[in-house]
Amino acid sequence: MKRLIVRCSLVLLIATTLAHGQRTERFSSSERDRPTVLYQPVFLGSNDSIANRVDIPFRVDLNFFVAARSGLASAHTPLTKKGEVLFEFIDSTGVSAGRVMEPIQQTVASSLPPPGTHQWYQGIASVSIPPGKFSIITELSDHESKRDFTDKQGDMRVPKRTSVPGLTTLFLGLGEVESHFPDTLVLQNYGGDFLFGSKGYLATTLLGLDDTVGISIDYTIAETGRVSEGKKFLRHVEKSAYYIRTSCLLRQFHDSIQVGYLVANGGKAIGIAVPLPLAELPLRDFDLSLTIQQGDRKAEANHHFRAVWPDMPASLRDIDVALDALRLLLPENSLNRLRKGSYESRRDSLESFWDARRGGSKTAYNPLMAEFYRRVDEASRSFSTLHEPDGVKTDRGKIYVLYGPPTSTERSLAPGKPFQEVWIYENINKRFVFEDAARNGNYVLLVSSPGL
Numbered sequence: 001m002k003r004l005i006v007r008c009s010l011v012l013l014i015a016t017t018l019a020h021g022q023r024t025e026r027f028s029s030s031e032r033d034r035p036t037v038l039y040q041p042v043f044l045g046s047n048d049s050i051a052n053r054v055d056i057p058f059r060v061d062l063n064f065f066v067a068a069r070s071g072l073a074s075a076h077t078p079l080t081k082k083g084e085v086l087f088e089f090i091d092s093t094g095v096s097a098g099r100v101m102e103p104i105q106q107t108v109a110s111s112l113p114p115p116g117t118h119q120w121y122q123g124i125a126s127v128s129i130p131p132g133k134f135s136i137i138t139e140l141s142d143h144e145s146k147r148d149f150t151d152k153q154g155d156m157r158v159p160k161r162t163s164v165p166g167l168t169t170l171f172l173g174l175g176e177v178e179s180h181f182p183d184t185l186v187l188q189n190y191g192g193d194f195l196f197g198s199k200g201y202l203a204t205t206l207l208g209l210d211d212t213v214g215i216s217i218d219y220t221i222a223e224t225g226r227v228s229e230g231k232k233f234l235r236h237v238e239k240s241a242y243y244i245r246t247s248c249l250l251r252q253f254h255d256s257i258q259v260g261y262l263v264a265n266g267g268k269a270i271g272i273a274v275p276l277p278l279a280e281l282p283l284r285d286f287d288l289s290l291t292i293q294q295g296d297r298k299a300e301a302n303h304h305f306r307a308v309w310p311d312m313p314a315s316l317r318d319i320d321v322a323l324d325a326l327r328l329l330l331p332e333n334s335l336n337r338l339r340k341g342s343y344e345s346r347r348d349s350l351e352s353f354w355d356a357r358r359g360g361s362k363t364a365y366n367p368l369m370a371e372f373y374r375r376v377d378e379a380s381r382s383f384s385t386l387h388e389p390d391g392v393k394t395d396r397g398k399i400y401v402l403y404g405p406p407t408s409t410e411r412s413l414a415p416g417k418p419f420q421e422v423w424i425y426e427n428i429n430k431r432f433v434f435e436d437a438a439r440n441g442n443y444v445l446l447v448s449s450p451g452l
Contacts (some may be wrong), residue, residue, distance in 0.1 A: 086137075100125045138151045174189075219290045395444055396423075
């Protein structure tokens with residue numbers, strides 16, 4: 001009976017994935033102790049008074065802050081998380097060249113977020129910085145707990161004003177660009193990286209050109225560290241499709257949920273948006289090279305970025321753990337073939353296994369795979385026992401991974417009798433009965449039957 005359940009389970013998993021799948025933010029336990037502050041300073045140079053303006057789009061994990069009610073507030077008063085984030089630019093002599101502090105305030109529904117989840121707060125800070133090379137100190141402060149977190153990151157160079165054409169911004173936008181340069185640039189805002197599986201584009205502004213006639217664009221996206229293999233280019237497009245806007249002026253906006261720029265007329269920059277195949281890129285590091293040329297004038301930029309998946313299931317972060325979970329779907333000999341080889345080989349085998357089971361979609365994010373490993377995470381947490389610490393290997397854990405959460409659960413805890421749980425799945429017309437004969441938490445599958 002159990003063999004039959006395993007063999008038919010993948011089809012049922014596919015049928016029920018969208019019903020149970022819900023994306024939540026997750027981090028591994030080692031990351032929970034370190035607050036997440038993501039940012040990417042951008043130089044908004046021009047020929048006017050904001051020549052040295054630096055904008056800092058940022059994203060902060062609200063789990064760092066403690067929720068509280070102010071003053072003599074009642075129990076019905078909303079909980080609020082409050083604090084500040086500070087950015088300070090330090091020059092080569094150790095002197096501060098500029099600093100900016102932004103308040104953080106967010107109303108939350110509960111003082112304790114669901115296990116393994118978090119919420120983001122987003123904003124944009126601005127500061128005037130002279131030309132030069134700087135390191136950046138970031139400090140996060142919580143009003144309620146009085147905790148501080150300080151971090152120092154690498155170098156940023158603020159260029160001098162020049163008449164030579166130059167790229168003054170370089171953003172990864174969220175969404176699609178269709179038919180024209182967008183009126184609103186909504187930033188991915190993951191510190192220069194992009195959200196795994198998302199659609200996006202490269203947006204930049206260019207100074208020093210008189211018009212948009214004769215502009216050509218060449219970009220390449222290469223997987224980082226593949227030089228020994230001929231540096232495999234994932235995409236190389238000459239004179240790519242792109243969208244241009246003249247007299248482009250950027251005005252920042254943010255509402256704690258998203259950040260970006262409203263695009264208005266009146267500026268001296270030319271705006272360029274280039275669609276990128278971000279949704280097709282796997283979980284890797286990449287190098288982007290961009291060249292914009294008009295006659296003998298040329299502007300170049302290089303950007304290192306990676307695909308990030310903040311809500312990646314914990315069981316998927318370790319390739320060997322992820323492969324081991326496939327024992328619920330595969331016979332031992334097939335699983336052993338996937339386990340062979342180097343780390344890269346095992347990773348490629350895992351990706352190939354799931355790619356073959358998602359139809360013709362080119363998107364790198366696979367909802368079937370994501371749902372499977374979210375169930376593995378939940379089964380591991382919820383169904384572990386003293387006899388079997390890995391909840392996935394228990395009978396309840398196996399059924400949970402294969403079929404998802406039941407529509408309803410019936411429990412019988414009668415004195416002097418074995419404990420029982422009955423899981424009912426209305427959408428697939430199935431019923432599973434588990435019994436704990438010793439009443440020690442070790443539930444064994446007794447009955448698997450159709451019908452309610």
